[in-house]
Amino acid sequence: MLSSLDSLAAVVPPIGGYEIAAIWAFAFVGAAVQSAVGIGFALIAAAPLVLLYPALVPGPMLAATIALTVLMAHRDRAEIDFGGMGFAILGRALGSAAAAVLLSVATQRVFDLMFATMVLLAVGLSVAGLRVSATPGWAAAAGALSGLMATISSIGGPPMALLYQSAGAARLRGTLAGFFSVGTVISVVALFFAGRFGREEMALSLFLSPPTILGFYASAPLRRVLDDSWVRPLVLSLCFVSGVGVLWRALS
Numbered sequence: 008m009l010s011s012l013d014s015l016a017a018v019v020p021p022i023g024g025y026e027i028a029a030i031w032a033f034a035f036v037g038a039a040v041q042s043a044v045g046i047g048f049a050l051i052a053a054a055p056l057v058l059l060y061p062a063l064v065p066g067p068m069l070a071a072t073i074a075l076t077v078l079m080a081h082r083d084r085a086e087i088d089f090g091g092m093g094f095a096i097l098g099r100a101l102g103s104a105a106a107a108v109l110l111s112v113a114t115q116r117v118f119d120l121m122f123a124t125m126v127l128l129a130v131g132l133s134v135a136g137l138r139v140s141a142t143p144g145w146a147a148a149a150g151a152l153s154g155l156m157a158t159i160s161s162i163g164g165p166p167m168a169l170l171y172q173s174a175g176a177a178r179l180r181g182t183l184a185g186f187f188s189v190g191t192v193i194s195v196v197a198l199f200f201a202g203r204f205g206r207e208e209m210a211l212s213l214f215l216s217p218p219t220i221l222g223f224y225a226s227a228p229l230r231r232v233l234d235d236s237w238v239r240p241l242v243l244s245l246c247f248v249s250g251v252g253v254l255w256r257a258l259s
Contacts, residue, residue: 018210020060030059031218038075038222043229044241045171045180046164048072048219050249053161054256063211065161066204070195070212075219076187083181088174091141092186095150095167099190102154103197110159110201118159119257126156126165126250130243141170141182150190158194160253163187165246176238 019027033052040047049068056063080087109118139145149166157163167186171179198204 018214020062020211020214022060026059030056030063030215034071034215035218035222035225038072038219039226039229040222041072041075041164042079042223042226043180044238044245045176045183046168046242047245048075049157049160049162049164050245053249054252057256062207063215065157065159066195066198066208067211067215068161069157069191069198070204070209071215071219072187073191073195074216075223076184076191078220078223079180079184080188083177083184086177086181087185088141088171088178088182089185091143091146091170092182094143094146095153095170095186096189096193098147098150098152099154099186100193102151102156103158103190103194104154105151106155106158106194107197107201109155110203115159116257119253123250123254123257126246127254129165129169130247130250134243138173139170141174145170150186153186154190154194154197157190158197162249162253163190163194165249168242168246172239172242179238179242 033055034048037048037050037052040051049072053064053068056068149170152166153163156166164183164187167183168179171182174182195204198208
């Protein structure tokens with residue numbers, strides 16, 4: 008019994024019970040939204056987790072979503088666009104490698120400014136009527152940008168979500184889940200080689216895993232409510248909020 012308690016204590020950060028409850032609540036809600044929409048975990052949880060316990064972002068948060076995205080990919084496997092996903096994963100690998108190099112030479116503030124600018128520009132172009140199809144070139148570009156953003160800040164969903172915003176709810180969820188199942192592993196490996204993911208980060212990812220998995224199983228009612236007409240506005244709103252939030256963090 009004592010050994011089990013010691014093992015549990017090893018993965019719980021040294022913070023108060025209210026903070027732990029808040030972290031789990033944000034992780035649960037973020038996972039439920041992502042399971043229903045296709046993105047949302049990092050958009051909802053990243054900023055609060057940084058404030059509550061900064062060490063949770065980006066590595067532990069990314070690693071904790073691997074199980075979530077695998078569950079989503081299995082559930083929506085019939086809707087995955089494997090062609091576009093393959094090129095996006097290639098781009099993700101290149102973007103993650105670039106992020107690992109850049110992490111050693113630039114500041115977080117610079118990356119935040121770049122991230123916010125790119126996301127808000129993409130949302131603005133989309134609202135203005137820009138549409139891109141998931142051609143090999145666009146898929147690779149979106150994957151590379153996703154890898155760069157996710158490895159640096161844990162928020163890598165907007166580029167791929169914008170690429171598939173008009174593909175329908177099921178296609179967006181399935182393709183993004185398949186992409187993240189592989190892409191998140193790539194980002195975690197990149198963080199490992201950059202010296203940003205070790206035993207402490209692994210323990211913290213285990214701490215975040217229970218509410219993340221529970222969020223997946225609790226998402227069914229929300230998924231039934233969100234039909235295709237809701238997907239594009241919700242995706243654009245989440246992307247816009249993430250861009251503004253990261254911009255505020257960079258400038259504050």
